[in-house]
Amino acid sequence: MNDILTIILVLIGAPILGCLASGIDRKLTARLQGRVGPPLLQPYYDVRKLLSKDNIVVNPSQNFYVIVYLAFIILSLLMLVFKQDFLMIIFVYTVASVALVVGGMSTGSPYARIGSSREIMAILSYEPVLILYALAIYLLTGTFKLSALLDASSPLLMYTPLIFIAMIVVLNIKLKKSPFDYSTSHHGHQELIKGMTTEYGGPGFATIEIAHFYEYVFLTGLIFLFWASAPVIGVLIGIIAYLLVIVIDNITARVYWQWMLKLSWTILLVISLVNIAFLYVSGVKLI
Amino acid sequence: MSLAKSPWIIHVNCNSCNGCDIEVVACLTPLYDAERFGVINIGTPKQADIMVVTGSVNYKNVNVLKNLYNQIPDPKVVLAVGACASTGGIFHDCYNVVGGVDQVIPVDAYVPGCCPRPEAILDGVVAALSILENKKKGNIKGKEVKLKGNEVPSNA
Numbered sequence: 423m424n425d426i427l428t429i430i431l432v433l434i435g436a437p438i439l440g441c442l443a444s445g446i447d448r449k450l451t452a453r454l455q456g457r458v459g460p461p462l463l464q465p466y467y468d469v470r471k472l473l474s475k476d477n478i479v480v481n482p483s484q485n486f487y488v489i490v491y492l493a494f495i496i497l498s499l500l501m502l503v504f505k506q507d508f509l510m511i512i513f514v515y516t517v518a519s520v521a522l523v524v525g526g527m528s529t530g531s532p533y534a535r536i537g538s539s540r541e542i543m544a545i546l547s548y549e550p551v552l553i554l555y556a557l558a559i560y561l562l563t564g565t566f567k568l569s570a571l572l573d574a575s576s577p578l579l580m581y582t583p584l585i586f587i588a589m590i591v592v593l594n595i596k597l598k599k600s601p602f603d604y605s606t607s608h609h610g611h612q613e614l615i616k617g618m619t620t621e622y623g624g625p626g627f628a629t630i631e632i633a634h635f636y637e638y639v640f641l642t643g644l645i646f647l648f649w650a651s652a653p654v655i656g657v658l659i660g661i662i663a664y665l666l667v668i669v670i671d672n673i674t675a676r677v678y679w680q681w682m683l684k685l686s687w688t689i690l691l692v693i694s695l696v697n698i699a700f701l702y703v704s705g706v707k708l709i
Numbered sequence: 710m711s712l713a714k715s716p717w718i719i720h721v722n723c724n725s726c727n728g729c730d731i732e733v734v735a736c737l738t739p740l741y742d743a744e745r746f747g748v749i750n751i752g753t754p755k756q757a758d759i760m761v762v763t764g765s766v767n768y769k770n771v772n773v774l775k776n777l778y779n780q781i782p783d784p785k786v787v788l789a790v791g792a793c794a795s796t797g798g799i800f801h802d803c804y805n806v807v808g809g810v811d812q813v814i815p816v817d818a819y820v821p822g823c824c825p826r827p828e829a830i831l832d833g834v835v836a837a838l839s840i841l842e843n844k845k846k847g848n849i850k851g852k853e854v855k856l857k858g859n860e861v862p863s864n865a
Binding site for chain 1: 711712714715717739742744745746747751752753755756758780782783784845
């Protein structure tokens with residue numbers, strides 16, 4: 423009974439939180455550019471408007487991929503909330519990302535195709551870091567189960583500061599913010615129009631937006647795990663990381679995908695591996 | 710009221726001299742900040758609500774304009790910005806010019822001027838919003854415009 427209550431709370435609460443986070447993003451971006459900016463609930467108005475419009479799709483399978491994307495994002499968030507196997511969460515989350523890529527590819531539009539292939543590059547560059555993050559959790563607790571993190575003697579961040587830095591960049595890639603926002607140029611009307619989501623409109627696009635709201639919560643949840651033993655500090659770290667991503671978004675310009683791949687496969691991967699090597703050599707155990 | 714709170718525009722340049730275009734872009738800059746009304750200049754017609762057209766229509770782009778209009782999901786409105794988009798302007802009797810935008814697709818609101826001030830364009834967008842709401846309430850769908858090669862409209 424308690425589980426069902428939690429599921430309902432996550433299903434309703436997460437999009438509200440994600441919507442507010444998205445609104446704060448737009449407001450903060452506007453303030454940093456010296457504008458007044460839209461109201462805080464603007465993402466909610468956008469979604470409500472999109473739901474009331476006609477659904478125009480190039481082919482019917484587009485709708486299917488969008489549903490898969492939403493369902494797997496929700497599934498990965500629920501698995502995170504229920505403290506399941508972290509490796510499995512990463513795999514489920516990857517299925518969601520790939521569904522969006524395939525949805526973009528299925529349209530045949532050149533903008534969506536280029537956006538999708540760029541998103542594949544993004545997946546290629548952040549996935550190893552996520553796997554190493556899972557490995558660090560395994561080395562420290564002896565299991566991939568997240569429930570072990572709750573009764574850890576000290577927070578994860580104490581022993582994985584380098585992976586934390588790498589995860590901030592992964593957050594940047596995953597939220598599609600500058601300098602890694604080229605798979606879907608999130609300000610619109612740029613060289614890629616809207617990247618993967620170019621051919622979506624109306625309710626289909628609204629579903630993607632709602633899935634993004636869930637994704638915001640899920641990704642901040644990954645940062646939260648660094649200090650899961652004290653939830654207040656964990657949430658605080660998540661919020662700080664999110665605000666940091668918005669600031670980075672506003673002070674950087676877009677880079678080539680080659681730059682991102684070089685950055686993640688050299689610096690991020692190396693610092694993560696150094697961290698893993700340290701954990702392996704010192705043999706620290708949190709439990 | 711949901712439509713009025715987030716009008717996403719698609720900006721179409723039909724043979725414009727760029728005068729009206731930079732005024733449209735000026736609306737989106739921090740000075741006028743159209744985003745505070747929820748306006749986003751979206752690139753794709755599939756996500757747009759308001760079609761902002763600048764410049765007179767000529768035979769080269771008449772099909773492009775029709776194509777873009779057909780791809781916007783209902784409810785939608787068309788806003789003709791500037792003298793050229795409204796009537797053809799000083800180009801109305803050129804041999805390659807069809808005329809104003811209303812010769813090709815149904816136009817809901819006009820913003821006159823050469824070129825119109827950003828305030829006037831924002832006024833036009835706000836006027837388009839109430840039309841958009843009415844269309845939503847009355848469930849008025851935009852008619853699909855047939856693509857017809859280089860055919861000359863009857864009253865041109």
